[in-house]
Amino acid sequence: MVRCLLKKASMILGIVTLTANSALGADATVTDEIAWWVIIMTLLGGLALFLYGMEKMSSGMKKAAGSRMRSILSALTDNRYMGMLVGAFVTMIIQSSSATTVMLVSFVQAGLMTFVQSLGVILGADIGTTITAQLVAFKLTDYALLMIAIGFGLMMFGRSDSQKNVGESILGFGILFYGMKLMSDAMYPLRSYEPFITTLSHLENPIMGLLVGAAFTALIQSSSAFTGIVIVLAQQGLLSLDAGIPLIMGANIGTCITAALASIGASREAKRVAMAHVLFKVTGVLLFIFWIPWFADLIRTISPTSDAEGMAQLSAVVPRQIANAHTIFNVGLALAFIPFTSFFARIIMKFYPDVEDEKDLTIATWHLDESAVETPSLALDLARSEIARMAKITGRMLDSLIHPFLEDDPGMDKIHPQLTLVEGIEMREKKLDFLDKKIKNYLLQVGQEELSDSQVKEVYGMITISNHMEAIGDTIERNLSPLVAKKRALELDFSEEGKKELAKYNNKVCKQISRLQKTFSELDPKRAQKVMVKEEKYLNLEQQYRESHLQRMHAAIDESVETHAVYTELMEMMKQINLHTGEIAKIILDINESENEAEIL
Secondary structure: OHHHHHHHHHHHHHHHHHHHHHHHHHHHHOOOOOOHHHHHHHHHHHHHHHHHHHHHHHHHHHHHHHHHHHHHHHHOOOOHHHHHHHHHHHHHHHOOHHHHHHHHHHHHHHOOOOHHHHHHHHHHHHHHOHHHHHHHHOOOHHHHHHHHHHHHHHHHHOOOHHHHHHHHHHHHHHHHHHHHHHHHHHHHHHHHOHHHHHHHHHHHOHHHHHHHHHHHHHHHOOHHHHHHHHHHHHHOOOOOHHHHHHHHHHHHHHHHHHHHHHOOOOOHHHHHHHHHHHHHHHHHHHHHHOOHHHHHHHHHHHOOOOOOOHHHHHHHHHHHHHHHHHHHHHHHHHHHHHHHHHHHHHHHHHHOOOOOOOOOOOOOOOOOOHHHOOOHHHHHHHHHHHHHHHHHHHHHHHHHHOHHHHOOOOOEOOOOOOOEHHHHHHHHHHHHHHHHHHHHHHHHHHHOOOOOHHHHHHHHHHHHHHHHHHHHHHHHHHHHHHHHHHHHHHOOOOOHHHHHHHHHHHHHHHHHHHHHHHHHOOOOHHHHHHHHHHHHHHHHHHHHHHHHHHHHHHOOOHHHHHOHHHHHHHHHHHHHHHHHHHHHHHHHHHHHHHHHHHHHO
C-alpha cells in the first residue's frame, strides 16, 4: 500500500513540477508579445490537474460515503420533494450525477422505486452538481499546496480506510485548485490581448454561448469541470456575467449529450432516465435563455459587489455571480419541474413504453453496468441487485417444482403460459448459469480496483453466493425430470398425509428463497439471521416428516410403500436447497460484520 502511494505521489509531484515550471516560463517569456505555446501548454497542464483532482476528490468521497448512498436513496424517495433533496445530497457527496443516475436505473429495474419517483432524484442530482462550482468560486488557490500536503499525509499515514479516503478527497481538492491556479496564471497575459477579449465578448450572444458550452462540456465529459473553467476566465476579468450565463446553460445541455450517448444500447430504463435528463435540461434552458438580461440583473442584485473598476471589478464579482447563476438556474429548474414529474413521466413513457415480457424470456443481465466498475461501492450494489434477481428466478423454479408431483397434469409455466412447466424450469436454469458467469466476471473486475478489506470480503462472498444460487438451479433442473418420470411410471399417488407434507415443505423452502431476495438489497443482517433460524427449524421439520413417512410404511399403507423412493428423493432435494439458503445467510452475516468493523475502525 505504501509503495503504491509513493508511486502515485511521485507521479503527482512530477506533473505539478512540470506544469509549475511551465507557468514560471510563461512569466519569464511573455514580454511585449504573447508566447502562445507556453500559454497552451500551461492551460493543458492546468486542465489535466483540474480534471485529475476532481476525479481524485470524487473517488475519495465515493469510498468514504458511497456504501451508504444506495440505502439513503432507496429509503427516502417515496416523496418526490424528499427524493429531490436526497438526490442533491448524494450527488454532492459522490460528485457525480452520472453515478447517481446509474443507481437510479438499477432501482427502477429492481422495482425498488418507480420511474416517476426517480425523476425527483434526477432533479436533485442537478442541484448537487452546483456545489463544485460554489467551491471553485471561493479563491482557495493560495492554499492548494497545503491541501495537497494534508491530503497526501492522511493517505500515507492514516490509520483507517476512512481517514485515507478523506485524505484522498482533500488531496484531489488541492490538485483541483492547483490546476485552477495554473490555468489562471496562463490566462493572465490575455487580459491585455485585444483579439482574445473581442472573441470572448461574442459569447454574450446567447446562441453562441450555448453552442460553445455544450460542445466543450461534451468534449471533456464534465459539466462541473467546464463550469470551473468559466469561473477561471471570470477570475481574470475576461468574462462578463452576460457571457458566463449562456456558457453554463450550454454546459447543462452538454452533460445531457453525455448521458444520451451512454444510454445507447442500454436498457429501456436507462434510456428513460437519459431522456428525462435531456427533457429537463433542454426545457429549462429554453425557458431561461430569452430572459438572460433580466436573470443577470437578478444575480447581480443578490451577489456581492465591488468598488473596483474595469477588469478588476469583473474579476472580483463575476466568479461568484456565475456560481450563483449556476446554482439558481438548477435549483429554479428543480422547483419548477418537481410538481410536474408525473406529466414528464407520461411524455417519456410514450417514447419508451413498457414492452410485455420484454426481458423475461431474454437471457441477459439487468443491473450490471461496466461504467460503474471504477466506483466499487456502486458496482457491488449493482451485483447485489443481480444476485437478488437470481433469487427471484430460483424462487419461481422452486414454486413450480411441486406441481407435477401433486397433480395429474404436467402443468404450464405460470409466467409464460406458452411454455410447459418443465420448459420454464429449464429456461430459468439457463438464465442462472448465464448470470452466474456474468456476475463472477463482473465481480472479478471490481476486485481489481482499489478496495477496502470489507469490500474485498464482499466481492468473494458474493461470488460464493452466486455459486450457491446456480447450484440450487442445477439441483432442481437435474433431478426434476427423472423424478417426475419415476413418479408417473408408478401410476400411483402419494398418500394424503404425504402430499400435505411435501406441499408444506416446498412452501417453507420457497419462503426461504423469498427472504434471501429481500435480504440482498441491503444485506439485512436481521433477515439473514431469520433465514438461519428457519433453516434449522426446517431441517428438524424434514426429519419429522421422514419419520412420519416411515411410520406410514410400517403401517403398510400402499401409497407410502410404493412411492417411498420418490418421496425421499424429493424431500432430500428440498432439504439440500434449504441448506444452500443457510450457507448464503451465513455469508451475508459475515459480510455485514466485516462492514461494521470497517466503520468502527
